[in-house]
Amino acid sequence: MRITELAAQRVAIWGFGREGRAAIHALRKRLPALTLALYCSASEAAQAQAFDAALRIYPHEPDAVALSAYDIVIKSPGISAYKPAIITAQAQGTRFTSGTALWFAENPQARVVAVTGTKGKSTTTALLAHLARAQGVRTALAGNIGLPLLELLDQQADLWAIELSSFQTGEAGPLELGVITSLYEEHLDWHGSRERYVADKLKLADKAHRLLVNAQQPPLLEKTVQHPQRLLFGQTEGWHVADDAIRRGEQSVFPLQHMSVPGLHNALNACAALAALEAMGIDAVAAAQGLASFRPLPHRLQPLGERDGLQWINDSISTTPQATLAALESLHDRQVTVIVGGHDRGLDWTPFVDAVRSRKALRIVAQGANGPRIAAALRAAKSDVPLGDVDHLADAIEMARTITPQGGTVLLSPGAPSFDQFHDYAERGRRFAALAGFDEQAIAGIEGLGIG
Template structure:
């Protein structure tokens, strides 16, 4: 990114917006609120063009993916997070002197004095961010919950809060800052299609460290500790001298503070997420021990190890947010001792499933059903390791097969370890469809509670 640019700096400039999802709409609305007469050009898909013209009749709408020639007339491009910063058109735009920014970068430029905790990580970031907001609010702190978790920051432009709990994806970490506290919950390979390589993904995630006055990281990940060792104000969670999980309790040093079994979000990884939130709260100067009892009233986020209930004699769990093999392993780890059929597979981004296969070889669940575009690759790797696996083409067939394989009273777990784009609009769409296939009302899967400022 270039030097920070505020919306007021757009005056007199030729501005293009790329992307018409929720982030793109938020950017258009924010710019219009400050510079209502500024001409704006929107690049979006052909299918979105009519909706874009309805959204803002003054937009110049181009239903196409822009290239360097299309960007040449502009001074500024505001891109949505899902559009890779490494697309040739954006690289060429920067090279030619065009200022490329984003909704995240604009919000930070507009709010340089906000008290921000920015949370990222391959898994655990959404739950940790929501837990932090929940705990802070239990202390009476006016707290904002926004970012990648489901509310673009620009939707809160002009509003104030004592504490900002902001989730950042790997697409956004290079657009943030400065922040008072950065949190990295975990670090595995992910989103290789956006970043281009595993190393670049890690580098992009760690950009958060460079803009964080304090940095909180997961002490249980040796590679993360090694990569962040040079930060001058690094603190950790998950170690015995800080917030950690031991003996079934979430504790601070030698002091047990909260019975982890009282968490409604299951699994030790969620207890560790709670440790991260408590440590973040403490690092920001609040009484984390006083806030800890509020962990008992935190509702698990939808599509994240979400128990749907019992239907047709089976227990159903929706973990559609699982987009890495490590996330699937964590889900299975929270269900040890149960007869579990796990459904894996989805959009293939070339992630390495070696660790998953090795874990399944050592201790497989009751049954594994592989589906989706990378289902054949996962199934082949499992069979080569001597692990029994069923292979189907799509989620509907996988659910039907899971019903046949699972014993009465057993658990059917959707934890794909892969994105949803081969069959669905997004992970939420996949999770809702899974709920319907299981026999539940998908409308009961509510969105994330607490978004915004409270």
């Protein structure tokens, strides 16, 4: 659906986050006379009216009757496509689209690498853009990573590195290369079931002319085996990690000790980015030297520095137990106190408990809504790991400061969403930094968003 097709239609915007604002701005630019309705929260109404005085603002969530009054509804990604009101309105003829879908329709000739995955998608997308730019390629970095595509509507790039969440994969148009970094259980509250989450993630395969997937995930290999142009990373024939280096087949290309982001999982993310560059005709071996200058993304194993004789690492983006295990693996040679817990989505913590129950040089502080459940699972397994159980993040930080030996590391890697105490993972990460004694504003920005 092109933006011009919205002319003379009854159109509503649902959501006044950054995606919603980008959609309003784009439609005003292309169709200034179009009447627009906005559904937002009551707390956003005044700000929305100041943003665009011509908006018809409804400060509440629309029901099926309200949605059915429109021809087109442009929905923000965080609003589940499986809400009963949406399904009912669709049956009545209302069409739903998004900023992502509109951008793809407006840019069918763009050279796009779209990256998704339960974990690793943001770092892989940012690495891809960073390494391509190091080779002189004019590259856009946008999407779910923090810059809505519609904010770059009329700009041009030679390569588009776009992160797509599981909420957005079905909204993409045809694209040159899709990348799937990993596939675990997540966002079940949005998708409704694990099966639907997996199916939504794999919608990217249907959109991609070529598909690059992680060879170290057998279920992902099985589910993508029918793709006619499937490529793999993480296996010895291509880009992989072995002998403390990133390798291209038998060639050692880049030593892990020079990586700016720690952990084998980040080295595998680098392999994904390098394999994607190679697939797009860029000299990936030459580009690999740029791995040393990559700046770690906020809230993703982000080193904050030293305070009170302790090292502090912010991994607030961790919203699954598997992500927490990956973070711990990257710090396997340190004395670590890990803070876990948050909003309870009912995920199974048994693999985490089994992996850490006898681990040396580890302390665990469980907090948040599912903290008691995590602590109970560790105690039931007769874990040898010292364990604390508190209510809130502030309490967890104080306990971690007390129990971590001098020279040790305090790691925030919750393995759970933030909604029990915070608006999102970024707010949680900033709060962690502030309580640890750091400038929370200094850690917030993602370097390289936009076109460069």
